[in-house]
Amino acid sequence: MEKKCTLKDLAKILNLAVSTVSKAINNSPEISQLTKIKVQNTAQLYNYSPNKSAQNLKTKKTKTIGVIVPDVLSHFFAMAIHGIETEANSKGYKIIICLSNESREKESKSINTLINGSIDGLIISLSKETQITEDYGHFEEALKYNFPIVLFDRTFEKIICDKISINDQLAAKEATEYLLQTGCQNIIFLSTISGTSVGEKRRMGYLDGLKNTGIQSSILNIKNYNSFEKLLMSQLQNFKVDGIVTADELSAISTMKYALKNSFKIPEDISVIGFTNGVLAENYIPSLTVVDQQAKKQGTIAARTLIKRLNKKKPIKPVHRTLKTSIIQRQSTFALTAKITEIDNPSGKQLPSKV
Amino acid sequence: MEKKCTLKDLAKILNLAVSTVSKAINNSPEISQLTKIKVQNTAQLYNYSPNKSAQNLKTKKTKTIGVIVPDVLSHFFAMAIHGIETEANSKGYKIIICLSNESREKESKSINTLINGSIDGLIISLSKETQITEDYGHFEEALKYNFPIVLFDRTFEKIICDKISINDQLAAKEATEYLLQTGCQNIIFLSTISGTSVGEKRRMGYLDGLKNTGIQSSILNIKNYNSFEKLLMSQLQNFKVDGIVTADELSAISTMKYALKNSFKIPEDISVIGFTNGVLAENYIPSLTVVDQQAKKQGTIAARTLIKRLNKKKPIKPVHRTLKTSIIQRQSTFALTAKITEIDNPSGKQLPSKV
DNA sequence: CTGAAAGCGCTTACAG
DNA sequence: CTGAAAGCGCTTACAG
Numbered sequence: 001m002e003k004k005c006t007l008k009d010l011a012k013i014l015n016l017a018v019s020t021v022s023k024a025i026n027n028s029p030e031i032s033q034l035t036k037i038k039v040q041n042t043a044q045l046y047n048y049s050p051n052k053s054a055q056n057l058k059t060k061k062t063k064t065i066g067v068i069v070p071d072v073l074s075h076f077f078a079m080a081i082h083g084i085e086t087e088a089n090s091k092g093y094k095i096i097i098c099l100s101n102e103s104r105e106k107e108s109k110s111i112n113t114l115i116n117g118s119i120d121g122l123i124i125s126l127s128k129e130t131q132i133t134e135d136y137g138h139f140e141e142a143l144k145y146n147f148p149i150v151l152f153d154r155t156f157e158k159i160i161c162d163k164i165s166i167n168d169q170l171a172a173k174e175a176t177e178y179l180l181q182t183g184c185q186n187i188i189f190l191s192t193i194s195g196t197s198v199g200e201k202r203r204m205g206y207l208d209g210l211k212n213t214g215i216q217s218s219i220l221n222i223k224n225y226n227s228f229e230k231l232l233m234s235q236l237q238n239f240k241v242d243g244i245v246t247a248d249e250l251s252a253i254s255t256m257k258y259a260l261k262n263s264f265k266i267p268e269d270i271s272v273i274g275f276t277n278g279v280l281a282e283n284y285i286p287s288l289t290v291v292d293q294q295a296k297k298q299g300t301i302a303a304r305t306l307i308k309r310l311n312k313k314k315p316i317k318p319v320h321r322t323l324k325t326s327i328i329q330r331q332s333t334f335a336l337t338a339k340i341t342e343i344d345n346p347s348g349k350q351l352p353s354k355v
Numbered sequence: 356m357e358k359k360c361t362l363k364d365l366a367k368i369l370n371l372a373v374s375t376v377s378k379a380i381n382n383s384p385e386i387s388q389l390t391k392i393k394v395q396n397t398a399q400l401y402n403y404s405p406n407k408s409a410q411n412l413k414t415k416k417t418k419t420i421g422v423i424v425p426d427v428l429s430h431f432f433a434m435a436i437h438g439i440e441t442e443a444n445s446k447g448y449k450i451i452i453c454l455s456n457e458s459r460e461k462e463s464k465s466i467n468t469l470i471n472g473s474i475d476g477l478i479i480s481l482s483k484e485t486q487i488t489e490d491y492g493h494f495e496e497a498l499k500y501n502f503p504i505v506l507f508d509r510t511f512e513k514i515i516c517d518k519i520s521i522n523d524q525l526a527a528k529e530a531t532e533y534l535l536q537t538g539c540q541n542i543i544f545l546s547t548i549s550g551t552s553v554g555e556k557r558r559m560g561y562l563d564g565l566k567n568t569g570i571q572s573s574i575l576n577i578k579n580y581n582s583f584e585k586l587l588m589s590q591l592q593n594f595k596v597d598g599i600v601t602a603d604e605l606s607a608i609s610t611m612k613y614a615l616k617n618s619f620k621i622p623e624d625i626s627v628i629g630f631t632n633g634v635l636a637e638n639y640i641p642s643l644t645v646v647d648q649q650a651k652k653q654g655t656i657a658a659r660t661l662i663k664r665l666n667k668k669k670p671i672k673p674v675h676r677t678l679k680t681s682i683i684q685r686q687s688t689f690a691l692t693a694k695i696t697e698i699d700n701p702s703g704k705q706l707p708s709k710v
Numbered sequence: 711c712t713g714a715a716a717g718c719g720c721t722t723a724c725a726g
Numbered sequence: 727c728t729g730a731a732a733g734c735g736c737t738t739a740c741a742g
Contacts, residue, residue: 073433099437
């Protein structure tokens with residue numbers, strides 16, 4: 001690879017000092033208009049652009065944000081990344097992405113490689129393992145140096161930093177109440193993410209929703225998709241169930257898939273509501289009623305919050321933002337005409353009402 | 356944010372020269388065992404880790420790979436990113452991700468901000484706009500300096516660099532032949548990505564597949580999902596169609612969604628085959644028969660190829676790798692007992708055979 | 711085996 | 727308005 005043109009090269013060509021050239025390129029008011037034009041023209045001619053490593057070293061800024069998420073395959077995180085990238089880019093930042101694959105070890109390694117001058121700040125959604133073990137030791141060093149961190153979605157109260165999330169507990173309570181209002185009498189909670197902060201909060205929200213209804217609660221935790229059908233069916237065949245609140249998107253879809261396969265009708269026999277408004281939820285038959293988690297917005301706000309902090313001279317108090325959720329009513333549940341806006345019912349079919 | 360410990364700090368504490376400390380930390384054979392141990396212990400004690408910007412500036416390496424993809428929401432690119440990240444990480448590289456959002460402008464900007472010392476090499480899948488306009492000017496500078504680039508999936512022959520892809524034309528031909536072999540007589544090709552290299556190749560493959568069969572070809576290009584149902588239905592209702600080769604995953608799912616909604620049976624009335632083995636294809640009812648594009652493997656090989664090049668002292672000739680595809684037979688088509696392995700038919704139902 | 715020096719490519723306080 | 731100098735935090739050829 002050939003050598004790129006440097007400030008020194010330009011200085012020699014123009015017969016100017018390196019410092020003058022630097023200032024001219026950065027449009028410093030110290031420099032005369034004439035010189036600026038001359039310098040900028042030659043810079044363009046030689047396709048000059050400042051070396052980032054040198055700039056970073058000198059200015060102690062990288063204009064880069066680190067992002068660590070559990071995975072990139074689930075719609076929620078992909079969408080959040082999209083939001084982060086868009087916002088960051090519009091403010092002149094690049095993003096480095098690390099996937100923890102739900103592993104604390106990998107998360108820890110990523111933090112360590114990133115905070116040594118590769119990035120200005122970090123946006124993280126915690127790995128399942130980190131949340132289950134509650135071992136946050138790998139954050140200590142970053143926190144000691146006051147390294148700017150924003151947690152989103154899967155957060156933890158003991159880590160003192162900016163946090164962006166939805167009110168998972170309230171959202172699950174509302175989802176449960178929604179099923180109740182459409183006439184469901186036997187509602188269970190199904191989760192493949194028990195142990196994560198959001199999984200636990202949603203479970204509690206479900207319990208909140210059933211409080212004072214006299215309805216027996218029932219929780220089905222599934223660790224592994226291999227046993228999904230077996231566990232779900234043993235529940236559906238041995239107990240009366242007419243409504244299922246699921247903790248994420250894929251588990252909702254799998255619930256529908258196996259229920260339909262085993263001749264249950266949705267929503268006639270069983271209503272299903274899920275979390276995250278993804279492409280699966282939207283395109284499935286029946287389309288899935290979901291709690292919109294505002295994935296993109298969480299990403300956008302996370303990036304915005306971080307960049308705001310980076311631009312402050314003095315440390316500011318941690319910011320906690322809780323985004324509002326809404327229920328998107330589709331075909332996997334009965335209709336609720338009041339309150340909830342019906343969007344995106346591509347079939348145009350009238351949603352059935354429970355009598 | 357507090358100051359991090361530097362080599363200079365350590366040197367002062369240990370009463371050694373900066374150069375000695377540097378070598379000790381990097382385990383240079385020049386340094387005595389005793390000194391190494393002393394230095395490494397204090398380094399650990401003070402939580403020392405070398406400043407990346409300084410290292411990058413000095414060594415002219417960043418151990419970072421840039422990745423530019425059209426989006427992160429489609430399963431193919433998310434999976435490719437997963438492959439790239441895993442491979443890169445295992446070799447000690449980080450990845451910076453930029454999303455072109457199918458825009459040439461954004462792609463161009465990303466290239467320019469990345470190649471100025473932020474990364475060692477670049478992995479790109481071209482944006483739709485770049486491919487349609489065939490304007491590759493934004494690659495000129497990088498190519499002039501021999502900047503290491505790997506193109507994957509959406510490639511272009513005029514850009515001289517490493518390339519990883521599948522044989523899209525052959526894969527589409529095989530998909531078409533597959534439908535023929537299961538008994539389809541009126542097969543159309545449906546695409547929402549016409550104009551991209553892969554879209555065109557798949558279209559040609561479809562035509563190849565029909566050659567010498569006497570079957571009339573018919574191509575349905577859809578630019579916008581808003582008119583998807585209307586265009587598809589006008590085709591299905593006015594012409595005899597019993598097989599559809601679609602150019603990607605979401606368009607296949609949408610095809611099934613709207614066909615089912617309009618009372619067509621799949622595969623009895625219409626067989627559908629798609630590209631990309633994503634979570635939609637796997638979980639839909641009926642599950643979708645697809646050409647497995649080897650998303651993760653394309654990513655892995657792209658990263659591996661790039662890193663191999665980065666480790667070479669001398670420039671080597673561009674590498675072109677074409678990965679083998681396979682058809683994953685599911686429920687959206689009739690069964691073909693020979694040749695093709697049936698995997699992932701979660702329902703366990705026997706696939707119907709066309710008589 | 712240890713250290714002094716140069717230099718990667720920038721920016722910026724200071725001098726003239 | 728222009729320039730000489732110092733320095734960001736490293737690495738590495740060279741000297742001793």
